[in-house]
Amino acid sequence: MHKLRSLYVHISNFCNLRCKHCWVNSVYTSHLSGLTSLNFEVLQKAIEEAYDLGLEDVLIAGGEPLMERNLIIRIIRLLNRMGVNSRLETNGTLVDEELARSFSKYDVHVSMSLDSAHSTFFDSFRGVAGTFDAVVKTTKLLTKHSVPTRLVMVVTKSNLKDVEESVDFMFDLGVNSVRINPVHAVGRAKNFSEVVDTKDLKVLADKLVMLYEEYPTRLITSLPLCLIITHGSKYARLAEGHCNYKELLGILPNGEVSLCAVGLHSSELLLGNIFRESLKNIWASSRGFLGELRSLAPEDFSGVCGRCVFRHYCANKCPAEVYLTHRTFKASYPICQSLYDAGLFPQTLLL
Amino acid sequence: MSERCFPSLNARYINQLPDGFIYLHKTTGMVFIVNVSAHSVLQYCDGKHSLKLIVELLSEKFEVGKSELLNDVMDFVREAEKSNLIILLDQEKQA
Numbered sequence: 001m002h003k004l005r006s007l008y009v010h011i012s013n014f015c016n017l018r019c020k021h022c023w024v025n026s027v028y029t030s031h032l033s034g035l036t037s038l039n040f041e042v043l044q045k046a047i048e049e050a051y052d053l054g055l056e057d058v059l060i061a062g063g064e065p066l067m068e069r070n071l072i073i074r075i076i077r078l079l080n081r082m083g084v085n086s087r088l089e090t091n092g093t094l095v096d097e098e099l100a101r102s103f104s105k106y107d108v109h110v111s112m113s114l115d116s117a118h119s120t121f122f123d124s125f126r127g128v129a130g131t132f133d134a135v136v137k138t139t140k141l142l143t144k145h146s147v148p149t150r151l152v153m154v155v156t157k158s159n160l161k162d163v164e165e166s167v168d169f170m171f172d173l174g175v176n177s178v179r180i181n182p183v184h185a186v187g188r189a190k191n192f193s194e195v196v197d198t199k200d201l202k203v204l205a206d207k208l209v210m211l212y213e214e215y216p217t218r219l220i221t222s223l224p225l226c227l228i229i230t231h232g233s234k235y236a237r238l239a240e241g242h243c244n245y246k247e248l249l250g251i252l253p254n255g256e257v258s259l260c261a262v263g264l265h266s267s268e269l270l271l272g273n274i275f276r277e278s279l280k281n282i283w284a285s286s287r288g289f290l291g292e293l294r295s296l297a298p299e300d301f302s303g304v305c306g307r308c309v310f311r312h313y314c315a316n317k318c319p320a321e322v323y324l325t326h327r328t329f330k331a332s333y334p335i336c337q338s339l340y341d342a343g344l345f346p347q348t349l350l351l
Numbered sequence: 352m353s354e355r356c357f358p359s360l361n362a363r364y365i366n367q368l369p370d371g372f373i374y375l376h377k378t379t380g381m382v383f384i385v386n387v388s389a390h391s392v393l394q395y396c397d398g399k400h401s402l403k404l405i406v407e408l409l410s411e412k413f414e415v416g417k418s419e420l421l422n423d424v425m426d427f428v429r430e431a432e433k434s435n436l437i438i439l440l441d442q443e444k445q446a
Contacts, residue, residue, distance in 0.1 A: 232370040233384040298380060309365050309373060312380035348366040351375070 002294060003054030004283050008250040008260045009043065011071065012036040012063035017091050018127025019113075021154060021194070023187035024261045026063045028127075032094075033068055037254045040074045042274055046251060047078060049280040054247075057085040061261070063253065066094040073102055080106040087111065091126070092135040095142070104145040111150040111179075112138065116159050117169035125156070136173065143174035150177045155204055156194035163207050171215060178215070179240075180208055181222040185334075186324050187265065198338045202227060212238045224317055224336050225310050230346045242315040245293055249283065257282050259289065262320035269323070289329065293319065296329055303332030304340035309349045354421075357440040358405070358428050359398035364390075374436065383436050392427055396437050402428060 014035045015026035029035065047058065058079055065072055065088060072088070079086040088103070092112035095103075103110055112135055116122045119132035142149045151170040155163060163180065170178045182196045182204060183189055196204065205227035212219050212235055221228070225239040243260075250260035255275040263269045269289055272282040286294070296319075298311035305316040316322050317333040325334045332340075339345040362374040362383060372390040374383040385393065391412070395405040406424050410417045431437045 229368065233368055234370060236384075309375055309382055313382060348368070348373075351365070 001053070001284060003247050004050050004249060004279075005054050005056045005247040006059065006244060006249075007047065007050050007055060007057075008059045008061060008248065009038075009075070010061050010063065010250060010252050010261050010264075011038060011065040011068050013253045013264075014067055015062060015064040015091065016067065016093060016128070017064065017131060019091075019188075020125060020127065021156075021183045021187070021189035021192055023184060023189065024063065024264055025187050029067075031067075033070070036068055036071070037275075038068075038071070038251070040071055042255065043071075043075060043251070044078060046274045046279040047075075047082070047084070049278055050249075050283075051082055051084065053280065053283055055082075055084055057087065059087045059089065061089040064091050064094065066090050066099070069094065069099070073099075076102070076106045076108050085109070091131070092138040093128075093131060095138040097141065100138075100141045100145045100147060103142065103147040107148075109148045109150070110142055111152060113154060114139070114151045114170055115154045115156075115166070116162060117166050118162075121159060121162075125154075125159075139173045139175060149175045150179055151175050152179045152181060155180060155182045155196055156192075157196055157200070158194060160196060160200060160204060163204065164211060167211050167215070167219065171218070177218045177220060179220045179222070180204070182335075184321060186321055198335075198342045198344060201335065201339070202344060205231075208238060209235050224333060224339075225314055226308065226336060226339065226346055226349055229310070230348065241313065242317050243319060245315075245319045249279070251279075259293070260320050262323060265324055293329060300330050301332060302330055303337050304345055304350075305332035305336055307350050308336070309351055352402070352425065352429060352432075352439060354401065354403035354406070355441075356402050357398050357400065357442065358392075358396040358402060358431075358437045359440050360393055360396040360437050362436055364393070376435065379435070381435075383434070388423075389427055389431070392424055393431075393437070396428075396431075398440050 012035055013027055014029045016030055018028045076086045087109045089111050114135050115125055122132040123129050153166050167178055185195045205223055208221050209231045220240050221238055228235050228239040250258045252263050255273045256263055257271045258269050271288045298315055301316050305311055319329050322331050323329055362376045365373040365375050371384040371386055406417050406420050410420050432439055
């Protein structure tokens with residue numbers, strides 16, 4: 001049986017921010033806690049079953065997971081006891097001293113977004129005033145407690161020009177790493193006018209390569225490798241690898257199991273529900289997309305990914321985004337295909 | 352490993368990057384990016400050139416003494432074999 005090395009637990013659909021580009025379409029609320037169907041007991045059972053299947057890493061995300069603060073603390077304590085790595089994706093607005101100490105104690109890796117060095121832009125993009133100050137405060141708190149912290153900048157047409165300033169600002173806050181993601185045209189951003197033009201993705205890649213000289217190994221991007229590697233193999237680590245989709249499951253706020261949060265958008269990608277069935281049973285089956293993904297070979301990819309020399313490395317990068325765009329896992333990664341269609345894909349990488 | 356073995360490339364050369372050369376493994380799809388020295392050796396790894404002959408050819412090409420080259424080339428070939436980038440044949444492979 002395939003190992004199940006990673007779980008993405010999407011604790012809640014609710015969030016206290018109104019991000020314009022939210023890919024999971026979180027629902028805004030100012031109420032804290034009690035908004036998820038998940039409870040500790042059902043999650044503990046799922047996590048313990050996953051552990052028997054090889055679990056190494058759990059990503060806790062949302063919505064905003066810290067709206068369920070007590071549940072999160074119990075989960076990270078459990079994971080720490082089991083020796084499983086825990087990562088938390090949070091908007092950073094709900095962290096206080098006590099939580100920061102818990103993250104430090106239980107070795108949680110925290111990731112938050114900060115898309116600008118300027119509060120006006122950031123607060124507007126995230127839809128709630130005061131968000132910038134809250135995230136900066138949390139970042140300082142986490143670094144004070146030596147919590148491994150990553151800041152993520154989502155790049156749009158508007159803040160592309162500010163990438164260098166923003167990266168410097170984020171590293172000056174003392175974080176371990178910074179990740180740069182162009183906004184992806186999925187979820188609420190499906191028809192977002194701020195999605196970076198294809199030709200400007202190359203501009204972004206050029207900027208990041210320059211910045212990598214200053215922040216080697218600490219800067220990472222979700223841009224595809226093809227945009228980075230042509231600057232030289234020494235920049236390869238700037239581009240993150242592929243999703244480990246053959247060893248991954250996502251748990252949604254209602255207990256449904258999917259590949260990741262993609263199940264929120266596509267009901268055909270739901271595999272079962274941990275309130276009704278064991279995670280072990282779901283994983284042991286080949287139902288739904290599981291069989292297809294497990295047998296998916298890079299040689300099967302259509303479009304440019306099937307012709308790229310790095311097809312085994314990237315493995316079309318993000319099957320969720322590929323599926324949401326093309327309704328098949330065999331299509332090319334949308335950014336790579338758009339580069340190819342625009343005549344911007346590096347010919348040197350084509351087989 | 353002796354100088355009489357015949358290294359044979361298990362990958363195909365694809366293209367050049369600013370700081371390296373891309374090779375794609377024939378069966379696994381693994382990508383190797385090697386530097387210019389390694390690329391010079393791999394160009395002769397066709398199963399027809401012995402390691403001894405490769406060293407002689409590189410010695411002429413780069414005007415470096417054979418004894419100086421031999422250890423470096425052998426070290427590289429040993430590592431390349433471990434990575435499955437090349438295989439070592441006892442005899443010349445017939446085309």
